[in-house]
Amino acid sequence: MTTKQRVLLLGATGETGSSILNGLQESGNFDVEVLVRPASVKKPSVQKLQEQGVKIWSIDLDNSTDLTSALTGIDILISAIGPHDLLQQKKLLQTAKNAGVKRIVPCAFITVAPPQGAMLLRDQKEEIYNAIKFLGIPYTVIDVGYWYQISFPSLPSGKVDYATLLPKNVVHGDGTAPNLLIDLRDIGLFVARILCDDRTLNRYVYSFGEVLSENDIYRIVEELSGEKVESTRVSTESIEEAVEKAKAALTLDQEDPMKRIGLYKAQYEYSKYVRQDNTPDYANYLGYLNAQQLYPDFKPRGFREYFTEVMAGTARKVYDS
Amino acid sequence: MTTKQRVLLLGATGETGSSILNGLQESGNFDVEVLVRPASVKKPSVQKLQEQGVKIWSIDLDNSTDLTSALTGIDILISAIGPHDLLQQKKLLQTAKNAGVKRIVPCAFITVAPPQGAMLLRDQKEEIYNAIKFLGIPYTVIDVGYWYQISFPSLPSGKVDYATLLPKNVVHGDGTAPNLLIDLRDIGLFVARILCDDRTLNRYVYSFGEVLSENDIYRIVEELSGEKVESTRVSTESIEEAVEKAKAALTLDQEDPMKRIGLYKAQYEYSKYVRQDNTPDYANYLGYLNAQQLYPDFKPRGFREYFTEVMAGTARKVYDS
Numbered sequence: 001m002t003t004k005q006r007v008l009l010l011g012a013t014g015e016t017g018s019s020i021l022n023g024l025q026e027s028g029n030f031d032v033e034v035l036v037r038p039a040s041v042k043k044p045s046v047q048k049l050q051e052q053g054v055k056i057w058s059i060d061l062d063n064s065t066d067l068t069s070a071l072t073g074i075d076i077l078i079s080a081i082g083p084h085d086l087l088q089q090k091k092l093l094q095t096a097k098n099a100g101v102k103r104i105v106p107c108a109f110i111t112v113a114p115p116q117g118a119m120l121l122r123d124q125k126e127e128i129y130n131a132i133k134f135l136g137i138p139y140t141v142i143d144v145g146y147w148y149q150i151s152f153p154s155l156p157s158g159k160v161d162y163a164t165l166l167p168k169n170v171v172h173g174d175g176t177a178p179n180l181l182i183d184l185r186d187i188g189l190f191v192a193r194i195l196c197d198d199r200t201l202n203r204y205v206y207s208f209g210e211v212l213s214e215n216d217i218y219r220i221v222e223e224l225s226g227e228k229v230e231s232t233r234v235s236t237e238s239i240e241e242a243v244e245k246a247k248a249a250l251t252l253d254q255e256d257p258m259k260r261i262g263l264y265k266a267q268y269e270y271s272k273y274v275r276q277d278n279t280p281d282y283a284n285y286l287g288y289l290n291a292q293q294l295y296p297d298f299k300p301r302g303f304r305e306y307f308t309e310v311m312a313g314t315a316r317k318v319y320d321s
Numbered sequence: 322m323t324t325k326q327r328v329l330l331l332g333a334t335g336e337t338g339s340s341i342l343n344g345l346q347e348s349g350n351f352d353v354e355v356l357v358r359p360a361s362v363k364k365p366s367v368q369k370l371q372e373q374g375v376k377i378w379s380i381d382l383d384n385s386t387d388l389t390s391a392l393t394g395i396d397i398l399i400s401a402i403g404p405h406d407l408l409q410q411k412k413l414l415q416t417a418k419n420a421g422v423k424r425i426v427p428c429a430f431i432t433v434a435p436p437q438g439a440m441l442l443r444d445q446k447e448e449i450y451n452a453i454k455f456l457g458i459p460y461t462v463i464d465v466g467y468w469y470q471i472s473f474p475s476l477p478s479g480k481v482d483y484a485t486l487l488p489k490n491v492v493h494g495d496g497t498a499p500n501l502l503i504d505l506r507d508i509g510l511f512v513a514r515i516l517c518d519d520r521t522l523n524r525y526v527y528s529f530g531e532v533l534s535e536n537d538i539y540r541i542v543e544e545l546s547g548e549k550v551e552s553t554r555v556s557t558e559s560i561e562e563a564v565e566k567a568k569a570a571l572t573l574d575q576e577d578p579m580k581r582i583g584l585y586k587a588q589y590e591y592s593k594y595v596r597q598d599n600t601p602d603y604a605n606y607l608g609y610l611n612a613q614q615l616y617p618d619f620k621p622r623g624f625r626e627y628f629t630e631v632m633a634g635t636a637r638k639v640y641d642s
Binding site for chain 1 (some may be wrong): 435436437438439448451452454455457459523524603606607608
């Protein structure tokens, strides 16, 4: 009998964190405990985990004694912390190292992008990766592309609006930029495999379901729905201008999370559609391992399969607690 | 008959650049041209290259038309630019990409160290590596450890002072920290192999002759010389204090190159002897390939062999033009 790996998961109630928790539990190879900040412990989502019997550590990240208790005996520390709190991860690293954590999975879980200069969100993650390397802690960076769940257009019939974040159809440039895409629910299934694999130690790994352009997505959506999907075209220049505007807005008000989200969104579009970073080629160039090649037995959900669920009315809208 | 690869080398008259030029020429696999700034073209060292028939491009790095001429048809751009001019490399990157350069070798050629936070010199190199990755240009980063030529103690007899930069014997901590060391002359021989090898594309590679501690070095030196070598011990705390002092001094006078060199020197000692970064283990952790494993047929010079030359009076003092 193999001993299960003990995992401490931060950010378990977010979209990515939930997928990871489910994936690890489903695999049966891990004992997962969850780290939440005291302010979050009474949240329904945390209470629900507690009811399911998940061990919850309610800890202030500035309290290194409590952190040490939570991290002692932990094999793997996974962070799926929110985009506004990325730098908070620094508080965990030295304690995790001292406690002998065998692998840290910092909060990556985004599209493939250059380490510096294209996306503020990625730049902040780089700060954490560098802090991990400075300390020499074994790590794995796992990126996942962009979610199917926020990559489909709405239909004239309004049939899929229940599952849509922003019912506005936009196609960027000529619509041909290829992008790594994934079903949010598959992230955890990939993570469970990656964390049972020594080949992924001290490496970057990209996980994905399919590589599709916006034109591909529209074609599939029209085919499955039988509806003609209209869209607004956005030029490369407009995308670049939107980035500059969002940067200027954030400069004026650095502490406003909405300004920050505005820049993240504009830079995602710049990176995905103008630079075309979020591709297997660029990931390979950057030295990532390809999770589909590592685990050929695992068949991630295709976009067609996902959108069939959306059409059937059984999909779940993300960020909808 | 294989076509030779066309190389453009920046910094060819420095210590590292000279080793690279010699190594590439000796291998017979490259046509090497040299890029110098107009201010340097009349230097005796550049004149000497010209007399040897090396093609010299005298170009202002701000002149992108001239840079384009020099880079057109170049397969490999190598930079061995000096430590004060590292960020100047940014001026080359877009032009090199546009010209279709197949591989950039940015100025690395130092000890293995974390990408951020331990050595200002390394931090600046990281800025260039990130700029290369931002542009997606094929690259190879080649680090080399620390040179034998500046790693041996002086002898009571004064016999080896002719080849010594600083005739002062210091041992750091307990003298047991292992370090990757290399004969300066072997750098170019490694580079020539690395650049004929597709396995090193978009990778970091570390080259070295031997891994030795200061205690190892002193033992070999005493054995070969028959002299008893005295030394001053420097504590870990003193090394850390020296870094803080050097940082403070540079903060007061950011433009003073001597202040900068002072910090580089203090941080080298911190990284090599306190953090113990410059080792095969840490290089492997950081994802480097090991050049000794890539090229088992190539036998780099050992430290014993090098110091025998020093004892025989046939070594050359570095930075001594």
